[in-house]
Amino acid sequence: MNTQTLNTGSQMPMLGLGTWKIDKSQCADVIFTAAQAGYRHFDCACDYGNEKEVGQGLKRIVDEGIATREELWITSKLWNTYHARQHVQPACEKTLSDLGLDYIDLYLIHFPIALKFVPFEDRYPPEWFYDPQAESPGMVTEAVPIRETWEAMESLVDAGLAKNIGVCNFGVSLIRDMLSYAKIRPSxxxxxxxxxxxxEKLLRWCAQEGIAVTAFSSFGPSSYYQLGMAEKSDSLMDHDVVQRIAKETGKTPGQVLLRWAVQRGTIVIPKASSEKHLQENAAIFDFDLTKDQMSGLSALNQNRRFNDPGHFCEAAFNTFFPIYE
Incomplete structure (x- = not known):
């Protein structure tokens, strides 16, 4: 498996399996099947609601000798309700307990969004509403500085609970501010x-600062149709440019999109459930796209986000909450 060297020296696999929206009933089997297909990197999160099932799959991988724990790379994420200093380590320990692990390879702040704490015994995962049973439920924010959260994340490394730490859904300005006080730089x-x-600019800046980039939603809108956050007309898989390059390379549209991403130096974590798609997504390291093919794909840019709290928080959680503007 191709890897990227992080600023800590850790070797992170360039291909991982995203576990968002993998149904609990099949999750453990999908994790095991992925490992049989060569996957060693699994991208998880408290908010996905299936970390216990992921953990069952990981245990089977190790128990059946497919891979040792040291050969696996497990990423998870700190949810929005656990940003206060006193909640960061318990949240990480809960994830580790569910996954059946002693340490996490990479722990990320999921969003630059701090919400009011919800105790584990009240609701886990807590999701976005503070009180789903309220007459008009909504998100309830908490005034927690990112510095407080990041310093608590650094303590996880000191305690041996996380080997690497980083962030999700952050922009240059937030990370630049973090770097002014961080004792441990985001990996x-x-x-x-x-x-x-x-x-383009965010990728270039991260390369300059030695921060690796993981791409989610590499297929564009595919994950968002059923959530009403994208239309079929937004499809990248069916786009003429992607279809043409797929024919030229003898690869599938999905493989073309993933290859474009890894050739730009980004790590990819496509979700798949079937053995066929798991194997297809893994077969992206035996070909290269030409300069013209790379440029043709990049020219499709519309600065179009499908996963934007500035849209979905208001539509789904009755709270206007932009973070990118």
């Missing part, structure tokens, strides 16, 4: 990235 930034949202 990874995870962001939405695909030919409709190429994020």
């Amino acid at each position: 990874v930034l995870q962001i939405e990235l695909h030919p409709r949202l190429t994020q």
Whole structure:
């Protein structure tokens, strides 16, 4: 498996399996099947609601000798309700307990959004509403500085609970401010990235600062149709340029999109459930796209986000909450 060297010296696999929206009933089996197909990197989160099932799959991988714990790379994320200093370590420990692990390879702040704390015993994962049973439920924010959260994240490294730490859905200004006080620099930034949202300046800046980038939603709108956050007309898989390059390379549209991402130096974490798609997504390291093919895909950029709190928080959680503007 191709890897990228992080600023800590850790070797992070360039391909991982995203676990968002993998149904609990099949999650453990999907994790095991992915490992059989060569996957060693699994991208998880408290908010996905399936970390216990991921943990069952990981245990089977180790128990059946497919891979040792040391050969696996497990990423998880700190949810919005756990940003206060006193909640960061318990949140990480809860994730580790669910996953059946002693340490996490990479722990990320999921969003630059601090919400009011919800105790584990009240609701886990807590999701976005503070009180779903309220007459008019909404998000309730908490005034927690990112510095407080990041310093608590650094303590996880000191305690041996996380090997690497980083952030998701952050922009240059927030990370630049973090770097002014961080004792441990973020190893990874995870962001939405695909030919409709190429994020050229952000990628260039991260390369300059030695921060690796993980791309989520590499297929563009595919994950968002059923959530009403994208239309079929937004499809990248069916786009003429992607289809043409797929024919030229003898690869599938999905493989073309993933190859575009890894050739830009980004780590990819496509979600898949079937053995066929798991194997297809993994077969992206035996070909190269030409300069013209790369340029043609990048030219599809529209600065189009499909995963934007500035849209979905108001539509789904009755709270206007932009973070990118």
